Amino acid sequence: MIQTASQTHLQNLQNTIALLERTPTVLDSLLRDLPETWTLRNEGEKTWSAYDIVGHLIHGELTDWMPRVRIILKFGDSKPFETFDRFAQERNSKGKSLAELLDEFARLRAESVRELRNLNLQEKDLERRGKHPQLGAVSLSQLLATWAAHDLTHLHQLSRVMAHQYRDAVGPWSAFLGVMQCNGHSS
Amino acid sequence: MIQTASQTHLQNLQNTIALLERTPTVLDSLLRDLPETWTLRNEGEKTWSAYDIVGHLIHGELTDWMPRVRIILKFGDSKPFETFDRFAQERNSKGKSLAELLDEFARLRAESVRELRNLNLQEKDLERRGKHPQLGAVSLSQLLATWAAHDLTHLHQLSRVMAHQYRDAVGPWSAFLGVMQCNGHSS
Numbered sequence: 001m002i003q004t005a006s007q008t009h010l011q012n013l014q015n016t017i018a019l020l021e022r023t024p025t026v027l028d029s030l031l032r033d034l035p036e037t038w039t040l041r042n043e044g045e046k047t048w049s050a051y052d053i054v055g056h057l058i059h060g061e062l063t064d065w066m067p068r069v070r071i072i073l074k075f076g077d078s079k080p081f082e083t084f085d086r087f088a089q090e091r092n093s094k095g096k097s098l099a100e101l102l103d104e105f106a107r108l109r110a111e112s113v114r115e116l117r118n119l120n121l122q123e124k125d126l127e128r129r130g131k132h133p134q135l136g137a138v139s140l141s142q143l144l145a146t147w148a149a150h151d152l153t154h155l156h157q158l159s160r161v162m163a164h165q166y167r168d169a170v171g172p173w174s175a176f177l178g179v180m181q182c183n184g185h186s187s
Numbered sequence: 188m189i190q191t192a193s194q195t196h197l198q199n200l201q202n203t204i205a206l207l208e209r210t211p212t213v214l215d216s217l218l219r220d221l222p223e224t225w226t227l228r229n230e231g232e233k234t235w236s237a238y239d240i241v242g243h244l245i246h247g248e249l250t251d252w253m254p255r256v257r258i259i260l261k262f263g264d265s266k267p268f269e270t271f272d273r274f275a276q277e278r279n280s281k282g283k284s285l286a287e288l289l290d291e292f293a294r295l296r297a298e299s300v301r302e303l304r305n306l307n308l309q310e311k312d313l314e315r316r317g318k319h320p321q322l323g324a325v326s327l328s329q330l331l332a333t334w335a336a337h338d339l340t341h342l343h344q345l346s347r348v349m350a351h352q353y354r355d356a357v358g359p360w361s362a363f364l365g366v367m368q369c370n371g372h373s374s
Contacts, residue, residue, distance in 0.1 A: 018220075037198075037202050152366055169336075176322075176333075
């Protein structure tokens with residue numbers, strides 16, 4: 001199904017902004033001062049902890065979302081996006097506490113949302129095309145929707161990573177807890 | 188792996204309380220005043236929206252978690268728990284706004300956590316057994332861990348239900364978004 005209705009792109013933009021501006025508070029409410037059992041443990045070798053996920057979201061603000069918006073508005077599909085480095089947080093988070101990462105993410109996200117609002121994007125802007133290095137033609141509308149869905153995919157991952165820490169503690173109840181059956185598609 | 192270390196049950200209790208007391212604020216930060224596209228839509232017939240999930244969590248506070256704790260402490264495994272009604276929210280939420288449900292959940296959860304703390308549970312209490320109508324023998328420690336993991340399973344579900352609303356809007360990016368591949372094990 002392709003969304004073509006004129007109003008839908010602008011409505012999606014408002015829905016997207018409403019979600020984007022909430023995510024830092026959601027993560028802060030959940031993770032700040034939470035015991036390290038929940039925040040520093042992962043699901044095994046080469047998987048991410050809550051700490052890693054926040055670092056990844058910071059990297060997205062710095063290099064992915066608004067930078068790609070700017071590329072589409074300036075160059076259209078004549079200049080492909082940079083490939084997103086999914087492991088940059090290992091370098092960027094070094095030496096920082098989770099509280100510092102939460103502060104950094106909140107500050108960067110607020111700046112991103114401010115810039116996005118100030119662009120005052122219209123329907124014709126949202127239909128502009130960019131070039132994704134793997135996916136090919138994508139629209140600005142799709143990029144912005146993906147930004148919000150990316151927040152949700154990492155909230156999904158975060159709840160799974162945290163639940164994993166209680167896999168043994170819940171005993172026989174694990175059979176009833178859907179999150180314990182999640183096979184990590186949102187890693 | 189069975190957790191038998193004496194300290195583990197008490198540590199888990201502290202970790203559990205830390206999570207339980209955060210969940211209302213997490214949901215409030217995410218859902219209050221969010222556009223209805225995110226909060227009232229579900230994944231199709233007989234599935235839950237964010238609104239339904241908050242109603243379900245309210246019902247858990249009223250009939251599941253602390254009531255079961257009290258049964259274990261009073262009757263041990265001589266009295267099975269009541270079966271949890273997973274659809275009670277359809278009745279209980281009727282006519283209430285999401286904001287009212289968020290307020291109600293916050294109030295009930297705060298009461299539950301207060302009562303739990305006041306019990307001042309010790310290692311020997313946490314090892315006490317209860318009888319689950321389907322699962323059979325369970326410990327108080329497992330019940331409390333399940334309470335926290337149940338919050339996480341519904342955060343996992345919530346992020347998936349919300350992401351579902353953007354399945355078309357993200358276009359080709361859906362291939363990269365793990366949450367879009369989640370098959371609903373946490374429904």
